[in-house]
Amino acid sequence: MITRLLVANRAEIASRVFATCRRLGVSTVAVHSDADAALPYVGEADVAVRLPGSTPAETYLRVDLLLEAARASGADAVHPGYGFLSESADFARAVLDAGLTWVGPDPSSIEQMGSKIESKRLMEAAGVPVLRNHSVDDASEADLPLLVKASAGGGGRGMRVVRDLADLPGEVERARAEAQSAFGDGTVFVEPYVERGRHVEVQVVGHRDGVLVLGERDCSVQRRHQKVVEESPAPGLPDAVRGALHEAARAAAAAIDYRGAGTVEFLYDPATERFFFLEMNTRLQVEHPVTELVHGVDLVDLQLTVAEGGVPDPRAIGETYGHAVEVRLYAEDPAADYQPQSGPLSVLEVPGVDARFDLLNRPGVRLDAGFAGGSEVSTHYDAMLAKVIAWAPTREQAVRRLADTLARTRVHGVVTNRDLLVQVLRSPDFVAGDLSTAFLTDHPALAPAADPxxxxxxxxxxxxxxxxxxxxxxxxxxxxxxxxxxxxxxxxxxxxxxxxxxxxxxxxxxxxxxxxxxxxxxxxxxxxxxxxxxxxxxxxxxxxxxxxxxxxxxxxxxxxxxVPRFVDPAEQVAAGSLLAPMPGTVVSVAVEEGQAVVAGQPVLVLEAMKMQHTVSAPADGTLARITVQPGAQVAAGEVLAVVEGEVA
Structure with missing residues (x-):
């Protein structure tokens, strides 16, 4: 049996695993970077181990440091959470080779599903429908639009939509760089992009006697290919489609003798009622709470049971009841193309919370938060502050309850997507269950009106x-x-x-x-x-x-x-200055001083919170000055370059 568990992750997911461990009597170990030292999860663990540094490459992606932390703290098991090394077969093997219990699937299963290219071949052989892969060389105009995806990861990193064939090589290179930074693997592939499909995924838990299927989730409301709103059950699915999705997911897990919690993701086309395999995430998903609430089951508990060699008791898994809806509260600015935000979070108050990281025994609101008032939002990691989940007997009741809770939530210090989430939940189309991955693109008027x-x-x-x-x-x-x-x-x-x-x-x-x-x-x-x-x-x-x-x-x-009455001249910047929209690291500079540029032309690329952001020329002119070089750390508002005059 597991006695002391190290979570090789941070923030909300670490707090989530710790909550189950407390209920089971399992001792806990947190690891933290210097940037995360003051976050709540560090104080919630029985033991905390510092990982010197702040960037993922210095800390949470260092297998040697994580194993040393496990040894020093006396941990006998490791839970990877999600993101970082959670789908690394090499990390799983290193944990097992160190004599520790790995709370996750066998490394061979991770390898088989870890490459989205190879996993699609495997699923096709198992009879699961898949989308065809393309390459830069064989893609044609008829194949557009295309989607470039990172083979080793998810969460929108290393993912780009291509609508012009001439843009494909450049987008592939940018996706590779982003995937390498986020996952340590720059492999990408290209597949057809279904404009208005639905993202539907199925929760499975594999064990030595078979595969449990715990319903499906709809995760169609996305921005930058990253989920924003998730719910279970998926609304409006024909019963035949729902059953076929469940069986396809069961077949996918059985094909690799999968053990532990995993999610099989599909792209569903409502027009044809066809669906296609996208990928299998061999870990716990961010959106797992909606499945927990409608089934009355603790998925982390099931993970630990399977890791200890046990079989989940079917009697402990309730029938589907009611509806659950979850939103991800991000430190980002929807009005500025969802640019991530950083800095001190002075206030985070969610009213009417009935449970934190736990099941609900009556309809209500659950909060899974990795931050609290007084926390610092770093530029080095994902911008998610918290997940707010409502559970009720019907979808309409859950959506209304969640919208009201969010409308009364107070978040100060950083710009967030709170108001946008309220508008989404109160949108007639969302309430009617009219969903697609293009929902936010199709609803530009969702930006909240200013309150006079x-x-x-x-x-x-x-x-x-x-x-x-x-x-x-x-x-x-x-x-x-x-x-x-x-x-x-x-x-x-x-x-x-x-x-x-x-x-x-x-x-x-x-x-x-x-x-x-x-x-x-x-x-x-x-x-x-x-x-x-x-x-x-x-x-x-x-x-x-x-x-x-x-x-x-x-x-x-x-x-x-x-606005101050008198402005310090030293604080003024020259016309045509390109300012850093956020703190981050300069990845590349695309032009040279003295070069002519046109409005909208990429000048340089910044990386912040594991995403890359292009800074473009504000007008036609000449690049008179570049003040930064690749690798430089910049603050928000810092002058990066200056464009002067107009092109002759």
Whole structure:
């Protein structure tokens, strides 16, 4: 039996495995990079071991360091989590060769399914339908659009859609570089891209006596080919298709004598009711909680049972009941092409949580979070902050419950996709179950509208904060004048757009054109507009004169920054400057100083949070200056290059 388990991973997944271990009485070991030292999972473990460094290559991808941590901590088993080395056959063998229990499938199974190229050949031989592979040389215009995919990984890394055949070689090279950085393997392949298919996957648990099939999940709502919303059961599947998917997944697992938890992923075409094998993930999936809630089963518990040589008791696995929906809360900016964000996370408050990393005994909300208020979001890893999951008797009830919970969630410090998730869940098409992998592309209007009350609440809260900070004359009304000549002006920046709030202060309180100020304080402002009264929660941080104001109200969250009255000339940048959109590492520079460029032409590539981001020329001109070289670490807002003039 396992007595002490090391989780060779970080953040939310480590906390998830630790939760099951506590319930089973298994001691736990955390490993952490320097960047992760203060995250919650480190304190949740019985023992923690430092991995010196911050990048994945220095820490979580170092097999030697992980095995040394297991030896030093007295661990007798290793759980790989997901991502990093979770699907590395070499790591699995190294763990077994060290005399430790590997909580995962046999290394040979990982190898067979670890190469998406070889796994498709194996599945085709087993009678599972697959999509044809292409190469740079044999692809034609008739095959477009195409999808370049990393053979060794997932999560959107090393994945590119190609709509112009001339772009294929370059996208293949970029996908290789991204896959090499994320998984240590740059092998990629090319297959047809089904524009509006559905991503449906089946959960299996293989053991010595056979294969358990625990239903399916729909993971079609994606951005950058990475899942954002997942649910179980998949809505609207014909019974015949559902049964065929389950049997195909069972056949896939049986073909390699699979042991442990795994997921067989399919692309389903609703128009033809056909489906195709995509890949098999030989590990636990990020979205496993929705399966747990509808089946009443702890998948990590089943993993440990199989790893110890046992067989899961079918009586402990409940029949499918109800519906579960999960969203991934990311530190990213949907308005800026989902650019990942980093920095201090000052507030993370999810209301009405009924369970954390656990099953629910009644309909409610589960939270699996790897971060907490006060945590630092690093540039080195995935941008997911938490998973919020709702379970209810019907899909409609689960979706409504989850949308309401998210709408009342407070996240401050970094830009997130919270408001976008609320809009998705409340979209009529999503509620109707009209899903595809192009959902977010087909719904550009899902970006939330600005709440006009948020800037007003921010301005008045700043005024009240200034009054509270007074050492003298604290009872005099804010901005009181015996003769009023003009309103006070508070200038704010909202996502790059200037906002000016004009207001009057006096003995009778505040006056703002267009609304009535019912109450105002440093942390809460109540406004009435067109007969509707709304309350805004306000949090102010940052230095005086440049305060950051987070406002949570009926229109969602708004992050506003006070614009200083006087700008330091040293902080101004030249016109045509290319600024780093986020902290990261310069991967490559595509042009040279003095070279003519056109608007939109790639100038350099940044890597942040295991994804590569192209920085392009803002206008036609000449690249007058490059300030960085490949390998350089840059901060958000740092000048990378300058484009001057226009091409003659």
């Amino acid at each position: 009350g948020a800037p007003v609440a921010a301005a008045l809260a700043l005024a009240e904060q200034a009054r509270a900070a007074r050492r003298v004359q604290g009872r005099i009304p804010v901005a009181w004048r015996s003769v009023v000549s003009q309103p006070q002006r508070t200038e704010l920046d909202h996502a790059g757009d200037p906002v000016v709030v004009e207001w009057w202060g006096g003995r009778d309180g505040y006056t703002v054109e267009g609304c009535t100020v019912v109450a105002a304080g440093p942390t809460e402002v109540v406004l009435e507009r067109d007969g509707l009264r709304s309350s805004y929660a306000v949090a102010v941080s940052g230095p005086s004169g440049r305060e950051v104001v987070d406002v949570d109200g009926p229109g969602g969250h708004a992050r506003l920054v006070r």
